Amino acid sequence: MTIRTRLALQFMLLASLILGTAFIVVYVLSADYREDEFMGRLKDRGTNTAKLLIQVDEVNEELLGKIEGDNPVRLPEEVIRIYDHHNKEIFRLGHQPSDTMKSELLDNVRLSGEQRTDVGGRERIAFLFTDRFDRFVVVASGRDIYGRSKLRNEGRVMLATFLIGQVLIFLVGRFYAQRALSPLQRLGNDIRDISAVDLSRRVHVGKEHDELAQLAGSFNELLDRLETTFLSQKNFIANASHEMRTPLTSISGQLEVLLLKARSPEEYGVSLNSVLDDMHALNRLADRLLQMAQAENKAPASTFTPVRMDEVLWASRTEVLRIDPAYSVDIELIDVEDGSDITVMGNENLLRSLFTNLVENACKYSSDHRARVELRVDRDDVLVRVTDMGMGIAQEHHDRVFEPFYRTNNTGGTKGHGIGLSLARRIAELHDGRITLVSAVGHGSAFTTRLPKAA
């Protein structure tokens, strides 16, 4: 069932509840009023008749029968009876076979003062009438033909109004539900038109500042974020393929040239070494891409183990020296008293990769190929500062060097793919840490990594 129909039905149910209750209350009150009014008229008729018979000496039963028999105000099927204190009927006007009164009933009336009954639509009131000498019971009964037919009519009108009202309320409810839901329908259509191929489209927000506009706004923000991620992924794949193709082209080129003719063992040696260098570069690129994917996968903190940062730094140093033994790396622990102070919760492999990248860069981009690494504790954080006296990075590149595949234009012939720093930042973030850069062209660079201490 559509929301539109459901809303209309709920609306109808609610309205019918209110309308139905109102009609029932009105009907019950009208019925009460009719009964009271008819009983009042019966009582008046009974009282008048009793007064004439008992209090006017000149009037006897026969005369009263004549007077009242022709009275135009007589009620339909009216019967009036008067009983004395022996429960003996002393007067009767009109006759109905079912109207006989038992003695106990008359005694009851004497006790209670008044009694009303309704048998098969015939209403009867029995009440006590007293004068100076005697206590009479007057019983007046009749049929309220007009009152009842009026009430029945009213009931029919109410029922018809109720039923027609239901149909109208359902139709009106559906119309309003349709109007209220049309922006939602539009939103749905807009969303259906958006595909992964074209994420630049947005849903219509509308002029109102209502909940639906907020929903559409939030959806557009989500699309913004998705588009950015999607684009950066696309770029990442394009850049990664490009970076891989360069060494692969170089390798195949060298091998093709080598195969053109027979070479001396020395020539083979030189070419194969060059191919091997390219293979190493390719291998390192593949490694970093793999680590990048690993770091993107938001490794759950539950897999983290306590890692001592001094050990990580020594391992990074070994790795950097293996890349190029001409590099030199000085590690200094400043004011570190206890090993537990420099322990962080993390993934050891990723942390090693982070500092290997920073230290390698420091050596790579400085003429003395020297990196200085300082490890210290700052309140709840472990701080690692990697400095060099190299060429430095101009202010305008400070943010961009952390983007994947971005390289500054002053790297000269230094080999690289532009992945190291973005990987380092991603790994730091994964460990709830961050990397800041202070650098000036010609004066070297300092990369400070701040990681929270293990609790």
Ligand code: ADP
């Ligand atoms: P790669 O070193 O492979 O090019 P990185 O992501 O590690 O990639 O570095 C990105 C760029 O940032 C480098 O190409 C270089 O231009 C600049 N850079 C990084 N570290 C340094 C540094 N210590 N000194 C000067 N420039 C640096």
